[in-house]
Amino acid sequence: MSKDIMKVVIIGSGLVGAATAIALRKAGHECTLYDQVNLAEAAAKATGGIVAVDFGDSGGSVMLRSNALRVIRDLGLLHEVMANSSPNILTHFQKIDGSAPIVHKTMEEVARIEPEKDLQAPRQIMRSKLHSIFVTAAHKAGVKTIVGKKAIRVEETTDRGVNIRFVDGSGVYGDLVVGADGIHSVTRRQIFGEETKPKFTGVIGYIGVVDLQVNNIALDQTCSFFVDRMKKHLVSTFKVSEKLAAIQVMVFGDPDPEEEEGYRPYSDLPKHSARLGDLIESWGVPKNIAEMMRKSFRISPASIYDLPDLTAYHKGHVVLLGDSAHGMVPNAGLGLGAGIEDVGVFFELLQKYPDEKDLDTVLRLYSAIRVPSATFQSNNSRTLAEQFYSTTFGSSGGQFLLRLFINAINYNLYQPIKEVYDCKKVVERAIAKEKNEAQ
Numbered sequence: 001m002s003k004d005i006m007k008v009v010i011i012g013s014g015l016v017g018a019a020t021a022i023a024l025r026k027a028g029h030e031c032t033l034y035d036q037v038n039l040a041e042a043a044a045k046a047t048g049g050i051v052a053v054d055f056g057d058s059g060g061s062v063m064l065r066s067n068a069l070r071v072i073r074d075l076g077l078l079h080e081v082m083a084n085s086s087p088n089i090l091t092h093f094q095k096i097d098g099s100a101p102i103v104h105k106t107m108e109e110v111a112r113i114e115p116e117k118d119l120q121a122p123r124q125i126m127r128s129k130l131h132s133i134f135v136t137a138a139h140k141a142g143v144k145t146i147v148g149k150k151a152i153r154v155e156e157t158t159d160r161g162v163n164i165r166f167v168d169g170s171g172v173y174g175d176l177v178v179g180a181d182g183i184h185s186v187t188r189r190q191i192f193g194e195e196t197k198p199k200f201t202g203v204i205g206y207i208g209v210v211d212l213q214v215n216n217i218a219l220d221q222t223c224s225f226f227v228d229r230m231k232k233h234l235v236s237t238f239k240v241s242e243k244l245a246a247i248q249v250m251v252f253g254d255p256d257p258e259e260e261e262g263y264r265p266y267s268d269l270p271k272h273s274a275r276l277g278d279l280i281e282s283w284g285v286p287k288n289i290a291e292m293m294r295k296s297f298r299i300s301p302a303s304i305y306d307l308p309d310l311t312a313y314h315k316g317h318v319v320l321l322g323d324s325a326h327g328m329v330p331n332a333g334l335g336l337g338a339g340i341e342d343v344g345v346f347f348e349l350l351q352k353y354p355d356e357k358d359l360d361t362v363l364r365l366y367s368a369i370r371v372p373s374a375t376f377q378s379n380n381s382r383t384l385a386e387q388f389y390s391t392t393f394g395s396s397g398g399q400f401l402l403r404l405f406i407n408a409i410n411y412n413l414y415q416p417i418k419e420v421y422d423c424k425k426v427v428e429r430a431i432a433k434e435k436n437e438a439q
């Protein structure tokens with residue numbers, strides 16, 4: 001049977017779009033990345049078009065657990081990711097001033113389900129570094145990235161293909177369109193309707209990156225949360241190497257039904273790192289943490305949204321991967337991992353069903369596999385966010401409940417994730433289930 005090569009258009013060249021492009025090329029399909037942002041072009045021009053795309057250290061860090069590391073290995077990039085990241089053995093949760101610490105044995109929890117030793121420790125990596133690794137690998141695999149292209153219309157054609165229209169008036173046709181355009185996805189809103197808009201959670205903040213060595217700042221913990229439940233302040237730090245760390249400062253705006261997004265804009269949060277550092281010191285964070293914010297460079301703003309759960313991630317020949325399908329609140333650090341799982345499952349399905357005539361099967365199975373799994377992760381993230389901001393039992397009561405929850409995980413009395421996410425197995429099971437049901 002001959003294999004047809006699909007022409008795939010990917011909207012969004014973020015982490016998930018770039019990883020999807022690598023998977024599609026490995027599966028033998030033609031694909032092009034389109035993004036509204038122009039950073040890749042500037043970097044690519046500076047380096048002769050292909051190698052060493054680096055976006056600087058904006059955007060802070062992300063944590064990759066074994067589910068994502070397994071997919072990254074299938075894409076041939078594990079070695080590079082390991083070399084550019086550091087292990088996260090423990091996670092610390094404390095009150096805003098560093099008191100009442102709770103230690104989550106992060107690696108031990110993963111080790112109970114992940115048999116491969118190398119993959120047991122979650123890895124902290126700069127988001128910009130990971131993006132650079134993905135985009136460079138996609139380019140080497142022959143993927144073109146076209147930037148300055150903001151998609152505004154997505155329309156199915158009568159021959160079951162898809163037309164994309166960009167804001168500059170140009171257009172492109174794909175046999176398949178991948179919406180990897182993030183939580184505010186135009187692709188999703190065009191195909192599934194405006195009602196699939198994400199909801200603002202009222203939380204806004206800033207993410208900074210700091211050079212610990214140059215600024216002589218001591219930071220022992222790799223992943224640490226400082227929370228004031230009563231005032232709804234959250235400061236998080238992530239050590240990526242002996243040199244670099246990221247810091248996030250998040251505040252909760254006051255609900256206000258008069259405002260379009262349901263919250264009064266939080267106006268007291270300065271954009272300047274030194275003033276932000278002073279502010280969080282006035283909140284009571286330890287001095288070294290305030291200093292991290294003061295000395296941060298490339299501050300990026302973040303507004304936290306939550307996407308209502310979708311019942312399918314595809315319609316016709318348009319498929320959603322990453323935050324466009326299941327953008328979730330970041331409190332549990334699961335969002336990117338879920339997006340990388342999407343890529344892993346999609347990649348497995350493309351390999352099992354290489355013929356274009358089987359595209360409908362690929363997309364049907366993709367939704368059937370990914371919707372329950374990502375919905376579960378969105379719900380876990382919501383639960384942890386509620387726990388972070390809950391004032392019901394006061395500051396000490398909230399910390400006590402979190403201690404019970406974390407200790408239940410540490411002592412293996414409660415296992416939030418029961419099995420490592422192995423995309424190959426997950427896909428094989430779904431195919432077997434469909435066959436059984438058909439008999």
Ligand SMILES: Cc1cc2nc3c(=O)[nH]c(=O)nc-3n(C[C@H](O)[C@H](O)[C@H](O)COP(=O)(O)OP(=O)(O)OC[C@H]3O[C@@H](n4cnc5c(N)ncnc54)[C@H](O)[C@@H]3O)c2cc1C
Nearest residue numbers: 012014015016036062063150151181182322323335336337
């Ligand atoms: C503060 C914070 C901390 C986080 N920490 C973690 C963590 O530790 N671990 C973890 O797993 N996850 C984490 N996440 C979640 C993670 O960042 C996201 O899940 C991930 O970045 C989603 O990647 P994506 O490629 O789907 O979307 P995005 O990164 O949003 O990329 C979308 C791309 O699409 C482009 N685009 C958008 N609209 C258009 C358009 N109309 N036309 C063309 N291009 C378009 C954008 O320019 C962008 O390049 C965090 C999120 C936040 C906000």
